[in-house]
Amino acid sequence: MQDSLQTAQSAINSTKIVPEKQIFSLWExxxxxxxxxxxxxxxxxxxxxxxxxxxxxxxxxxxxxSKLTPNFLENIKDFVQDGKIDTGIDYCKTIDSPEARMIEKGLARIGRPISDISNAMQNQGQLEVSKLEKNLNLLASASGAAPMLGFLGTVIGMIMAFFEISNVTGAVSPKLLASGIYTAMATTAAGLFVGIPAYFFYNIIVTKVDRLVLKIQTHTNEFLDALNKPV
Known part of the structure; x- marks a missing residue:
């Protein structure tokens, strides 16, 4: 009798349904x-x-x-002092940098009032800054739009999940609710995953642009001071 009970108990235990463990799938x-x-x-x-x-x-x-040309400003000053303006202009054309193009504009107007030279260089400087800041507005937009899109996806996902729950008759399965929620939250996680690095990317580029602009302003001021220097 004892053996029969044990055998029956073993049979019952063997027929118990073991819930299948859900495997985490990032793609899903x-x-x-x-x-x-x-x-x-x-x-x-x-x-x-x-x-x-x-x-x-x-x-x-x-x-x-930002690549530095050795002795660039010193060479420009020597050309100005020696009266070799055309040589200085040709020298600037061989250098692909914002400050070289600005100083080229200044050299081309030597002989005019210093205010005209300064204005010409400032106008060229604005063009150079616009080149440096090209597409930065898109980078800033991406850093802000990605989290907003993620939040929008979460809201839509939650609406759809609760809509499905409202159509269920009887008890709501916790699995159904949990599945809808973590799927909806995935868009917010993805938005933050993109938005946070994009925000740092934007600030890194802005900082580098500011440093380069400061360096260019320093060199152009030295050039103007050299023109104003009494002979």
Whole structure:
């Protein structure tokens, strides 16, 4: 009798349904929220690619523009003192840098009032700054738009999840609620994952631009001081 009870108990235990353990799938979380959620997720990742491209393009562009030419300003001063203005202009044309193009404008107007020279250099400086800041507005927009898109995806996902729950008759399965929530929250996580680095990218580029502009202003002021120096 004892053996029969043990055998029956073993049979009952062997027939118990063991719940299947759910495997964490990043792909399913990111792209398992339906058509609207997938569209928003793709838009977020496209913003991330755009932000990374702009950051790398601007970083290396500014790095090239910041490259120092040994004794550049000293050579310009020597050309001015020796009266070799055309030689100085040709020398500036061989150097691909913002300050060289600004000083070239100044050299081309030597003989006019110093205010005209300064204005010409300032106008050229504005053009150079606009070149340095090219597409920075897009980088700033990407850093702000990505989290907002993520939040929009979360709101839409939550609306759709509660809409499905409202159509369920009887008790609501916690699994159904949890699945809808973590899928909806995935868009916010993706938006922050893109927006936070893009925000740092933007500030890094702005800082490099400011430093380069300060250096250019310093050199142009030295050039103007050299023109004003009594002979």
């Amino acid at each position: 979380i990111l792209f398992g929220g339906g058509l609207v959620s997938n569209i928003i997720m793709v838009a977020i990742f496209l913003l991330g690619i755009l932000a990374l491209y702009i950051f790398l393009e601007r970083y290396f562009f500014i790095k090239r523009a």
